[in-house]
Amino acid sequence: MRSRRLGGLEVGAMGLGCMGMTHGYVRPEEVDEPESIATIHRALDRGVTLIDTAEVYGPFTNEVLVGKAIRDRRAQVVLATKFGIHGGADGSPGNARRVAEASLRRLGTEVIDLFYLHRKDSNVPIEESVGGMKRLVEDGLVRFLGLSEVGPETLRRAHRVHPIAALQSEYSVFERGVEERILPACRELGVGFVPFSPLGRGFLAGAFKDASELPPGDFRHGLPRFAPANAQVNEGIVQVIRTVAARRKATPAQVALAWVLSRGEDVVPIPGTRRRQRLDENLDALDLVLSPEDHSELEPLAARVAGDRYLPALMKTVER
Secondary structure, X not given: OOEEXXXXXXXXXXXXXXXXXXXXXXXXXXXXXXHHHHHHHHHHHOOOOEEEOOOOOOOOHHHHHHHHHHOOOHHHOEEXXXXXXXXXXXXXXXXXXXXXXXXXXXXXXXXXXXXXXXXXXXXXXXXXXXXXXXXXXXXXXXXXXXXXXXXXXHHHHHHHHOOEEEEEEEOEOOEOOOOOOHHHHHHHHOOEEEEEOOOHHHOOOOOOOOHHHOOOOOHHHHOHHHOHHHHHHHHHHHHHHHHHHHHHOOOHHHHHHHHHHOOOOOEOOOOEOOOHHHHHXXXXXXXXXXXXXXXXXXXXXXXXXXXXXXXXXXXXOOOO
C-alpha cells in the first residue's frame, strides 16, 4: 500500500476505523469478536497500518478488542486512540494521563502512536489540554498528538504548544464542512487530515435507505440526515454515486472512497467495517482513479444534502 504522512507520522494511505466493531452500530450481544479480529488481521495483511479506536467506544471494549487483535502484530500498527468525552467533556491534563495509562493497559502496549483529544473541552483552554498531552510524549507514553473536530484557531493555538500530527473530522462526498477553513489550516501547519465516516456512515455505500431500516440501538436513528424525509432527498446523492460506479465498474463505496483519497496526499480516510469482505471492497478503492467527468458529477452533491450531521446538542461540540 502507498504511504501518506500525518505530520511526522508515516501511515498507509487508508486506515481502519474500529468503532463499529463494538459501538454505535451494534449491541453488545451482537459483537462478533472473531470476525472483527480477523478483519483487523486482514487489514494488516493488505498494508493498512493506521488502526483507530477510542476510550469511549464501548466504552473500553473497543480498545480491548483492538489490543487482542494486534498483540502479536504490534510492529505493523500505527495505533491511534482518543480521550476526553467519556462521561462528559474532560480535556484536563489529569484526565489525559489517566486515560492514556488505562488505554495502554487495555491495548496491551507500551506506547500509543497517535493520541487524540476527542473533543475540545470548553472549560479547559486548549493550551492546557495539549500541554498535558505533551507531557505524555515527554514521558514516552505517546508518540504523536492529534485533535478531533476542532476549528482552525484552536488548531493553531494547540500547534504552538506542541506539533499536532493529525486532525480528525467527518469528510465525504456529502460532508465537506472542513474545506473552507480547516483543511487550509492543516496544510498551513503541516498537519495531516484523517476523515472519519468517508462513506457517510454507510449511507453512501447503499447500506440502508433511511433510519427505519436500521436495527434498534443503532445510533444513526438519532442523526437528522437519516430521518426518512431527509434520507429520501439524500438518496438522490447516492443515485449519482451509483451512476459513476456503474460507469467505472466499481461499487458506490469505492467511488466515495476514491473521491476522499483524491483530496490530497495528506488525507488518510479511516472507513470502518466489521467484515473482511467489506474491508477488501474498501481497500480496492485505492486502485480507482476518478476521471474529470466523474469529479464533475460528484462535486455538486454536498450542496444537495438534507439534514445536519448531528442533533443540535452534539453539533455544539463541533468547531468549524
